[in-house]
Amino acid sequence: MTDDVLRDERLVIWDTLIRGEPVLRADVSSLILGLTHDAPDAERAGSVLLLAAIRYLETTRPSSRWRLRAALWYWFSQTGTRNRSGGFRLTQLKRCGLADLAGLCLTWPEVMKVMGRNPNDYSALARIQIDLTALFGEEWKNLFGTSPPKAMNTLE
Numbered sequence: 001m002t003d004d005v006l007r008d009e010r011l012v013i014w015d016t017l018i019r020g021e022p023v024l025r026a027d028v029s030s031l032i033l034g035l036t037h038d039a040p041d042a043e044r045a046g047s048v049l050l051l052a053a054i055r056y057l058e059t060t061r062p063s064s065r066w067r068l069r070a071a072l073w074y075w076f077s078q079t080g081t082r083n084r085s086g087g088f089r090l091t092q093l094k095r096c097g098l099a100d101l102a103g104l105c106l107t108w109p110e111v112m113k114v115m116g117r118n119p120n121d122y123s124a125l126a127r128i129q130i131d132l133t134a135l136f137g138e139e140w141k142n143l144f145g146t147s148p149p150k151a152m153n154t155l156e
Contacts, residue, residue: 006036006043010050015098017053018072025054033143041149045136048143052135060131070111071128077106090114 009031016023028051036047056068076098083103093100093114109119117124140148 006032006039006047010046011098013050013054014072014076017057018069018076018101019095019097020069023054023057025051025058028054036143044140044144045148048139048148049132049136051139051143052132055135055139056128056131066115066117067124067128070115070117071125071132073101073114074106074108074111074125077101077104077111079103 013023013028032047032051036044039047053068053072057065060067073093073096080102082105084105088104090110090113093106108122108125112119112121112124137148140146
């Protein structure tokens with residue numbers, strides 16, 4: 001039961017981040033921390049990644065924050081069953097949320113086009129993966145006092 005509540009709470013926060021709306025770390029930390037300590041490692045990892053994403057937004061320049069939203073669109077669009085209707089247009093994504101992305105299987109160039117960036121530039125994806133991996137390790141250590149399990153130490 002607690003795992004379901006934790007997952008649902010995380011999805012609400014991910015949706016907020018995907019929409020580009022502000023999320024306060026203090027609000028998330030108290031909610032997540034209360035549910036995470038006794039959770040299995042996979043649930044812990046989901047929560048720590050969320051905290052790392054929020055920390056990324058708090059610690060990066062405003063001009064770089066779009067990278068997180070782009071990566072979230074890309075990653076979350078890969079979830080669920082592929083479902084892209086013939087009438088789908090990239091412009092529909094401007095105000096999308098988590099439920100809108102599931103199953104779209106967007107390519108990185110498509111996401112970059114919507115963001116108004118160079119669709120051939122994969123450096124933003126590589127940069128956010130590096131940054132989130134580092135922040136994930138720091139957040140895990142802060143919360144649990146150990147390094148994250150090796151299998152959870154990278155984003156792929």
